Amino acid sequence: MGKTYWMLVTNEKNFNISRREGFKIQGIESSQRRKASRLSPDDRLIYYLADRRVFAATATVKSEPFEDNERIWEHHREDETFPHRVEIKSDVVLAESQFVDAREVGPGLEYVRKWPPEDWPLAFIGPLHILPQRDFTFLEEEMKRAGARRKLSRKRRGRRGRGDHGQVKGEKPSPIGEIR
Numbered sequence: 001m002g003k004t005y006w007m008l009v010t011n012e013k014n015f016n017i018s019r020r021e022g023f024k025i026q027g028i029e030s031s032q033r034r035k036a037s038r039l040s041p042d043d044r045l046i047y048y049l050a051d052r053r054v055f056a057a058t059a060t061v062k063s064e065p066f067e068d069n070e071r072i073w074e075h076h077r078e079d080e081t082f083p084h085r086v087e088i089k090s091d092v093v094l095a096e097s098q099f100v101d102a103r104e105v106g107p108g109l110e111y112v113r114k115w116p117p118e119d120w121p122l123a124f125i126g127p128l129h130i131l132p133q134r135d136f137t138f139l140e141e142e143m144k145r146a147g148a149r150r151k152l153s154r155k156r157r158g159r160r161g162r163g164d165h166g167q168v169k170g171e172k173p174s175p176i177g178e179i180r
Contacts, residue, residue, distance in 0.1 A: 004043045005136035007111075007129040011051045014073045018047075023059055023090035027073055027082025028128055035128045036084030039065050045088065046131070046139055048124055053106075054099035058140050063087035091140070098146040105142055109135045 008026065010018075018026060026045065028036040043061040048054070069081045094100070102124070106112060110132045112120040123129075 003133075004038065004040070005131045005133050006039070006043060006045050007048050007124070007131050007136075008045050009048050009050050009124055009127050009129070010073075012049050015047055015049055015056055017073050019057075019093065021072065023057070023088055023093065025072070025085055026059070026088050027068075028084040028086075029075070029080060030083055032128045033084055035130075036065050036086075039086050044091075044136060046136055048102065049099070050124060052099065053102045053121070055102060055105075055139050055143060056099050057093040058091040058136075058143065059088040060091055061086045062089050092143045092147065094143055094147055098143075098149075100139065100142045100146055105139065109138070111135050 008028075028039075039061050041061055041063060045059045045061065046055060047057040047059075049056050063086050065084055065086050067083045068085050069083050071081050073082045075082070102121075106124075107117060107120045109120075109123075111129070112123040115122050
């Protein structure tokens, strides 16, 4: 069977927990048992943070689904432990300043065409969705571009050195307040 492309809808807090865990494991809510059981190795995940309306990371599923009730992620229901789990490996993980704004890219996705244009965010309600490969690829490329822009701006700053505040290499820094 071929790869399936999934969108995992979560919040920033649980995304940061997954980040802290090293993106090695991902839990799915108990209400999503049927969908979670369809996850398989080499499937792809994209993280959508509903509270921020951004895309933040992609990962590849590395294991068959399994169940575990160890509390890792947080939920408003005390008894929810995200028991349907898979091992994952991160592919693209953006810094907060690089997150891709869904308000800019979401309305153009094939997946949201079922909804009236002004209601496209309704397509992202619920914790787990199957996306068309074209949408997933487009979003992942946007994320890679966002990450590359940050690296490029770092390189540009790095040409003059970190913290040199515009001084020429070999020149002594000017005293604070002095105009050169």
